[in-house]
Amino acid sequence: MENFRKFIGCYYDEVVCLGGRRLSETISARNGIERFFDYYYNDAMPLPKSDMDTTILHTHGQKAKAAKEDLTRLLKRLKVGPADTLCYPSIDFYSLLALADAIDELRAAGSPKLLIRLIGVMETASSAQYAKPLSVALALINRLCEAGLDIKLAAETPRYAEYLAIQLERSVAVAANIELREQVPIAGGENFTVICPGSARYDKGFLTLADLFNSVRQRDPEMRIRFRTQILPDRDLKHQLDYLITLYSIPGTTILSSQLPAEELVTMYEKADLVLLPYAHDVYQFRGSAVLIEAMCSGRHCLALDGSAFVDQMRYFGGGTACSSIADMADKIITFSKETPGKREARARQARDRFVRDLSSSYRDWVA
Known part of the structure; x- marks a missing residue:
């Protein structure tokens, strides 16, 4: 959120960041986010101890009602007018539904500009209410456009932007994940460290890592190549204990928690030589990868399984190499x-510079 606020702040006199009411006070205060919206997605991403919380929203109707109430409260509270902009960095289904249900209220507020960015995740989180939630989300966007509201659309990846543009028959900008960290020199040294940050999910290739690590280890008996990866969260890990034991048994492998503080993730990149993205191409058909962007800006080359939307970006910027299989990745x-290290740093610097230049121009095209 801080990166987003800094990046688009130059186009506005003031940026007000609003988040969920259940966001911790510490995170809210540290990031300058006002706790404002109810939480509509406990079924998909359960909050701690939510099974004991009687105020949690459960039904589709409850969520739709709360989302519209939140939006109308926002319009009144901030006295939104025609010169203002409502920006959704990653639009979610119920916020989109609220916008479509509050067309009259938006018009009464002077039809503020709407910046809607889609990343292929939350815009379809409709509590299993619809068989084709993306089709519903697109219909809601069309309803807003046909109402004559000033809307500018963006998608996280070029592939998703092209798909949306064809389906909606409207222009869709490309706005990648914002990352501003500086490139970090590669330390070099005796070992070569390969990391899998954020791989603590099935769709990010967790169950491919044992075969991958073992394949490399067989060809690197001196154990010069080392691996560091996160594990699945407890709710999933309890079904994969034998697999976890297998991972632990691979020499030169360090297993990290499924959730790491931001500072540890930064250190993880700094100490890395190479970043792995063995993601499922069907799940990431349209999605981007925050890890790819973080790695490029940190100056670390990536290896990714081919087929995901973010691989198109990786190729374009030169931030990584596509692999046809796990064996090819090994x-x-x-x-x-x-x-x-010098050759790897030069390649990474070229990729980072190209990405940063493209990021600036793409957001200018969307926001300005």
Whole structure:
């Protein structure tokens, strides 16, 4: 949120960041986010001890009603007018539904501009109410456009932007994940460290790691190549204990918690030589990857399984290499481990510079 506020703040006199009412006070205060909206997604992402909380929203009707009430309260509370903009960095289904249900209220407020960015995740989180939630989300966007409201659309990846543009028959900008961290020099040294940040999910390839690590280890008996990966959250890990034991048994492998503080993730990138993204291409058909962007800006090359939408970006910026299979990824780990740090830094610098220039122009096209 802080990166987003800084990046688009130059286009506005003031930026007010609003988040969920259940956001912790510490996070809210540290990031300058006002706790405002109810939480509509406990069924998809349960809050701690939510099974004992009687105020949690459960039904589709409850969520739709709360979302519209939140939006109308926002319009009144901030005295939104025609010169203002409502920006949704990652539009969610119930906020989109609230916008479509509050067209009269938006018109009464002077039809403020709407910046709607879609990332292929929350815009379809409709509590299993619809068989084709993306089709419903697109219909809601069309309803807003046909009402004559000033809407500018963006998608996280070029592939998703093209798909949306064709389906909606409207222009859709490309607005990648914002990342502003500086490139970090590669330390070099005796070991070559390969990391899998954020791989603590099935769709991010957690169950492919044992075969991958073992394949590399068989060709690296001196254990120069080391691995660091996060694990599944407890609710999933309890079904994969034998697999976890297998991972622990692979020499040169460090297993980290499923959730790490931001500071530890930064350190993880700093100490890395290579980043792995063995993501499921069907799940990431349209999605981007925050890890890819973080790695590029940190100056770390990525290896990713081909087919995901973010791989198109990775190729364009030169931030990584696509792999046809896990076996191919193992081969490429061996290959890159033999490159000098200087060559890897030069490649990473070129990718980062190209990404940053593209990021600035793409957000200007969307926001301005």
